[in-house]
Amino acid sequence: MKLAFIIVLGTRWHFRVRRDSWSGVLNCPDCQLPRPFLEKEAFKAFTLYWWPLFKTERAGQVVECMHCSARFFPPDQLVRTS
Numbered sequence: 001m002k003l004a005f006i007i008v009l010g011t012r013w014h015f016r017v018r019r020d021s022w023s024g025v026l027n028c029p030d031c032q033l034p035r036p037f038l039e040k041e042a043f044k045a046f047t048l049y050w051w052p053l054f055k056t057e058r059a060g061q062v063v064e065c066m067h068c069s070a071r072f073f074p075p076d077q078l079v080r081t082s
């Protein structure tokens with residue numbers, strides 16, 4: 001299984017869990033173990049006191065390791081076709 005090894009960091013990035021977010025077990029490249037992952041929607045937003053005022057850019061879905069909080073783009077199998 002290939003994982004795109006890109007970690008999104010920065011104070012202006014936000015990650016939101018959606019109601020239909022995927023969750024499941026993936027091999028975490030950081031932990032080097034199978035870990036539970038949760039899908040989140042990544043977006044850049046203009047913030048005021050850490051509160052997002054409006055979105056400026058969307059980055060699609062990422063998956064976050066629930067153990068070490070590392071974030072990755074989801075593997076191809078998880079990409080929605082709809």
Ligand SMILES: [Zn+2]
Pocket residue numbers: 028029030031032035065066067068069070
């Ligand atoms: Zn991890």
